[in-house]
Amino acid sequence: MQGCAVQNWDDIRVFLGVARAESLSAAAPVLKMDPATLGRRIARLEASVGAALFIKSPQGYALTDLGARMMEEAGQAEVALTRATDLGQSPASGIAGQIRIGAPDGCANFLLPQVCAAIQKANPELEVQILALPRVVNLSRREADMAVTVSPPEAGRLTVQKITDYRLHLAQHQALQTPASLADLKGRAVVGYIPDMIFDSALDYLGPLAADGVQMASNSVSVQLQMLRAGGGIGIAHDFALPFSPDVRRVLVDELSLVRSFYLVRHTADRRSDRLQRFATALSDGLRAEVARLESLTDSAGV
Numbered sequence: 014m015q016g017c018a019v020q021n022w023d024d025i026r027v028f029l030g031v032a033r034a035e036s037l038s039a040a041a042p043v044l045k046m047d048p049a050t051l052g053r054r055i056a057r058l059e060a061s062v063g064a065a066l067f068i069k070s071p072q073g074y075a076l077t078d079l080g081a082r083m084m085e086e087a088g089q090a091e092v093a094l095t096r097a098t099d100l101g102q103s104p105a106s107g108i109a110g111q112i113r114i115g116a117p118d119g120c121a122n123f124l125l126p127q128v129c130a131a132i133q134k135a136n137p138e139l140e141v142q143i144l145a146l147p148r149v150v151n152l153s154r155r156e157a158d159m160a161v162t163v164s165p166p167e168a169g170r171l172t173v174q175k176i177t178d179y180r181l182h183l184a185q186h187q188a189l190q191t192p193a194s195l196a197d198l199k200g201r202a203v204v205g206y207i208p209d210m211i212f213d214s215a216l217d218y219l220g221p222l223a224a225d226g227v228q229m230a231s232n233s234v235s236v237q238l239q240m241l242r243a244g245g246g247i248g249i250a251h252d253f254a255l256p257f258s259p260d261v262r263r264v265l266v267d268e269l270s271l272v273r274s275f276y277l278v279r280h281t282a283d284r285r286s287d288r289l290q291r292f293a294t295a296l297s298d299g300l301r302a303e304v305a306r307l308e309s310l311t312d313s314a315g316v
Contacts, residue, residue, distance in 0.1 A: 029088065039073075055067065066079060107138060110139065112141055114296070117234070119234035121145035123251065123257060124303050125161075149166075159279045165278070170282070172281045174276065177304050179308070180270065180271065181218060181250060188260075189244060203227050204228075210232040237250075238254055238258055242258050253307035259314070
């Protein structure tokens with residue numbers, strides 16, 4: 014960072030943490046410092062640089078033009094440092110360090126826990142963090158090292174690979190009367206996403222079924238499944254989630270069946286990291302196998 018008299022890498026780590034979190038309070042748990050200490054550290058850094066890096070307001074910390082330029086270069090330095098650290102890790106020694114994965118909550122709740130537990134068990138020095146968000150994870154701000162998405166991004170310096178397809182069907186509590194056809198659904202309560210909070214078109218499942226509104230809605234797949242378990246209506250459920258709710262059954266399987274896909278998204282530069290590359294391979298293989306396993310359980314149970 015030309016012209017910046019930054020004292021050490023820890024200053025940059027603090028700067029990046031606050032820049033990504035956009036507030037001291039949000040950055041504090043990530044950096045494991047209290048907000049007051051972070052404020053003093055940022056003030057010291059700005060004094061060292063000789064210019065303001067943030068526009069500070071009650072709403073948070075927004076980057077100045079200089080701060081934005083500094084963040085871009087600091088991010089590149091962070092990637093380079095990570096790659097240098099990776100050189101000390103051989104495949105024989107396993108995967109070590111912290112890796113954070115962002116994912117939609119359906120994947121984060123019903124797939125990633127068991128997949129990541131198996132990877133961590135095989136790599137005891139690894140720390141895995143799962144970031145479940147009802148929106149697209151912002152990799153450019155390094156909210157996560159990689160993300161599982163339901164649609165491939167169309168912009169950014171990112172590498173995208175398809176992991177696997179997954180299936181969804183209409184489902185309801187087993188105690189409810191089974192509809193004879195799609196036409197029989199008229200007048201029934203519908204469970205689904207809050208319409209104006211659908212953050213990806215691939216999640217807009219209901220279509221004509223929601224013509225009369227969504228009577229039981231949530232931005233969380235897990236909450237929607239609990240609504241179905243409570244007998245709140247009929248909705249679209251992931252086949253891989255149904256083994257966790259045996260009292261929820263698929264209906265009209267032959268009349269309505271949806272297929273969506275999971276993609277693994279990473280920074281293009283991170284493909285040079287052997288550590289992240291090995292983790293990405295294990296994650297993709299694990300997710301592919303887990304979706305197949307859970308969907309087979311749903312099929313064999315006839316739910």
